[in-house]
Amino acid sequence: MNDLVKFKFYETALEANRDKQILAENDIQSFIANEQTIQSDWLLSQALGGIQLQVFENDFKTAEKILIDYHENNKFSLKVEHTVENPKFDFVCPKCGSNHIYKDDSSTSFFGISLLSSDKYVCYYCENEFTHE
Numbered sequence: 001m002n003d004l005v006k007f008k009f010y011e012t013a014l015e016a017n018r019d020k021q022i023l024a025e026n027d028i029q030s031f032i033a034n035e036q037t038i039q040s041d042w043l044l045s046q047a048l049g050g051i052q053l054q055v056f057e058n059d060f061k062t063a064e065k066i067l068i069d070y071h072e073n074n075k076f077s078l079k080v081e082h083t084v085e086n087p088k089f090d091f092v093c094p095k096c097g098s099n100h101i102y103k104d105d106s107s108t109s110f111f112g113i114s115l116l117s118s119d120k121y122v123c124y125y126c127e128n129e130f131t132h133e
Helices: 013-025 037-042 042-049 058-078
Strands: 006-011 032-033 049-056 100-105 118-121 129-131
Touching: 006 013, 006 058, 013 032, 013 037, 013 049, 013 058, 049 058
Parallel strands: none
Antiparallel strands: 006 049, 032 049, 100 118, 118 129
């Protein structure tokens, strides 16, 4: 029997819909569960396990390969020479040399209010996480 199975979990509907579209472009039918419920009350996200992308059991391996290939190719298609003109920070990523970086305060903030100062930075291009002194 070809049943629907839980394929991937997301925090935002935008990410789930992006991957659903990628699968649809590759002739894989998928469905999003819990999207409306979580968008109406985000506190239910933990209880429901987030927004779910579901695929048919027979398509699971193919869908997995399609998304891995897409995300790998997308990561390398970015070019470092496309940098920010007036960057917020005056240093570059030590891995790829891009100045397209942001400060990651996600672990030190609560509802957008910064509790502690973090020195952790993330590069948009290579996703390198690093600290800067």
